[in-house]
Amino acid sequence: MKITEIKAFLGRCFEPVELIGAGDIEITGPAKIEEATAGQVSFVANEKYYRHIAGTGASLVVVSPKAPLDDAPAGTSFLKVADPYTAFVFILQHFAGTRRIAAPGFAATASIAASARLGRNVSVGEHAVIGESCVIGDDTVIGPNTVIMDGVSIGSECTIYPLVTIYDGTSIGDRVIIHSGAVIGADGFGFAPQKNGSYMKIPQMGTVEIGDDVEIGANTTIDRATMGATVIEKGAKIDNLVQIAHNCRIGGDTVIASQAGISGSVKIGRQCLIGGQAGFAGHLELADRTSVAAKAGISKSFLEPGLAIRGVPAQPMRDQLRQEAQVRGLGEMKSQLEALEKRLQELQKRLAG
């Protein structure tokens, strides 16, 4: 793809796109600005990285209109766009091609129940298992050795990677991506304590509902509801090794980083950002656009939209940072206390003298 073609391609989404330098060079793929060589395209979105422009070997760099190009190498062309980061994502997508997860059609070794209804152009990988009464939409790919239990519905254009488990009754929207090892719809962790100290299992009769455009990371677990449904709303992005317990509701376009743990019946709003290893007590609620710092421990609801919270137990960012500063200042405080004590002692001595 020539630089002029990339300019035209971006021009369909970004207005304006300005080309600085030669346009007739063939671009063969993307690379990081520090590592790019001739024929490659890179980008600089953050001004911290402007210093890499002078030394880059890239043939093309996507930058913002205000990027300083005075020291730019002679052989490098530039495309100036308002949002170079997203523009570069478009370029990545162009070069990404399609990953082959399963050969087209149904593998001969796949076990597909006779009552399952599969759409047009569905691929089912080797040894995959699709249970009774499942419904799978057009253009969806089911990876090898994945197991889909009875009565699951999956939309169209989904990618279910190898070795995923989807329990019975789960409902999944369109364009959903589920990575390997994820387990969707296992029993919620519910037990009734008995007088002798043992526990009786509470049947988990609910389901899981996953909206369109959700992505679920490797080895993440999303439990089914006791009754009703655990819900992941449209556009939510969930990283690896995350736990989402029974009866949770995760709002649309909310992002949850790796190893976060959401206890039962938690309701997280839309467009929230949940940091890695954050943990939630059960039955609480976060308003839309709440930002939770990594490792935070959330023990109560935060109902004001847009708050940033942090710490264990979590509190608003400003309070928590002040508290952390106070803890760091404890040594100084101790010195002040001792100095005060000494001065008081001298005073008392003088008065007694």
Added chain:
Amino acid sequence: MKITEIKAFLGRCFEPVELIGAGDIEITGPAKIEEATAGQVSFVANEKYYRHIAGTGASLVVVSPKAPLDDAPAGTSFLKVADPYTAFVFILQHFAGTRRIAAPGFAATASIAASARLGRNVSVGEHAVIGESCVIGDDTVIGPNTVIMDGVSIGSECTIYPLVTIYDGTSIGDRVIIHSGAVIGADGFGFAPQKNGSYMKIPQMGTVEIGDDVEIGANTTIDRATMGATVIEKGAKIDNLVQIAHNCRIGGDTVIASQAGISGSVKIGRQCLIGGQAGFAGHLELADRTSVAAKAGISKSFLEPGLAIRGVPAQPMRDQLRQEAQVRGLGEMKSQLEALEKRLQELQKRLAG
């Protein structure tokens, strides 16, 4: 099932069961009190939820004898029992039916070693693998694509979900439930440091022993012992994504919430409650009925039964809460210190004057 039949069914375990309202109504399934409609049964155990009684659409609600029913809807019947929560679990179990994990019998695509001995009425799912010399008890179900390595023994009435891995030599009791993605018996994390900074693997020659009535969550890992056995005692309940390292012993009826991590050779007593994301240093011990708060970091043994502990490093609940309050009070303490300083300064000035 008619309300009178539910009353009779509960009456076998709960004494007395009192019916308020009509008994001739057909109940088709359970639902949450806020969501239940005609034909459904719900429950209220916690007085916080009494307020939902007036507006419920349920045909039947299970409540405690002291629940106020003055505002109850005219069309709703009530069953009064001493423990409405457990009674409702019985009702859930009645309506739950059986989840089909594998078709009865052995799937044609399963790989079952000739030397394996399987009991009566065992189901083995598609592409499941059962190794040499395995012994599997009556009525146990092995899900599709699950792999059971050589020499594993599994009791009767167990449910092993799809895509579980059980390493060689593991021993599992009766009525055990293991969810998808769990890995039982992988090598303990043991390496001997060498002089050149590298590590030599220590062979992990022990096994894992899992008692009766244990439930193990999705993607949980329980490592085999270096020598001897990692032991999960009867009735323990382990949530998703939990790590139990080599040579641990988890006591009977102990409950471990999601993402907790138990280091090597830790011994946890009976009927303990371990909160989510709690972490344990190695080689320590918790007495029976210890309660560990979520996110706690346990760095030493707690040998007094029934303690509640919390914090990083964990300490008894009261000490930890006091310390947390002191940290929250640091701002005030600082103000007091400054006020004191000022008063002292004035005093000194006056004396000097």
Added chain:
Amino acid sequence: MKITEIKAFLGRCFEPVELIGAGDIEITGPAKIEEATAGQVSFVANEKYYRHIAGTGASLVVVSPKAPLDDAPAGTSFLKVADPYTAFVFILQHFAGTRRIAAPGFAATASIAASARLGRNVSVGEHAVIGESCVIGDDTVIGPNTVIMDGVSIGSECTIYPLVTIYDGTSIGDRVIIHSGAVIGADGFGFAPQKNGSYMKIPQMGTVEIGDDVEIGANTTIDRATMGATVIEKGAKIDNLVQIAHNCRIGGDTVIASQAGISGSVKIGRQCLIGGQAGFAGHLELADRTSVAAKAGISKSFLEPGLAIRGVPAQPMRDQLRQEAQVRGLGEMKSQLEALEKRLQELQKRLAG
């Protein structure tokens, strides 16, 4: 194996090896010092365990030259070596035998792409899937139901346990061990935020490179790079349920304990020790031989080699321990402050009087 044979076997690596007691006894296997019985070999490396020597039932105990043997049982022989721990690991390896993960050769039910090139003596388990253009070295074992996507290269003498997923393009060295449920090469967690609050997926076009002699625990996830490679250098040992995000580099012989989480583009040096449940913010760097305490939260780079760090946010061990002591001392500080206040009040009263 007779004791004299064990002596000769150890003598090839450890010099000198001294035998105390009878040499003509047959040893059938290893056991823990407290549990060993006649015919078994055990060891004591740590002087804390010297007290177990007097009561052991072992026929042979490996000890250091300075171990006190005055109270040793009459029937027990001893081998004295400078490093009894490593010597015992050698003995464990002798008795360990080989675990059978897959029958020799290719299982008839395995799906191996025609374009894959497999070395001599490779075993491929039942229902395993090996994608197009994969290259697998001599003597490597691929467990049952494991899925290896297209273009993966695996070295020789590797052990890939059952139910592992290796995404396309991953490169793995020699003698690598990967436990069940691990997912190598899933997409990094990268999304470009859009103006309407939704996210656009950033194609993850890089790969994962795993060096020789690496061990990866059960259900651990290592994401592929956005561009370039996520790299695990030679000899690194990674425990269960660890998350390693896109574009990380983990140095040679570094050890990462269970449930640690390494965010994107983190660079960890060689021979580091990362404690369980530790978490890293993105784009930071640890120098060689850094030791990170369990549950630490690393929010900035530590570039001085050999540091021990601890806490949230992590700081050098000494600073963190001092701070923790100050927090524990808050009650005393409060008392001092109150005492001071009282004394000052009395002083003021006296002066006013």
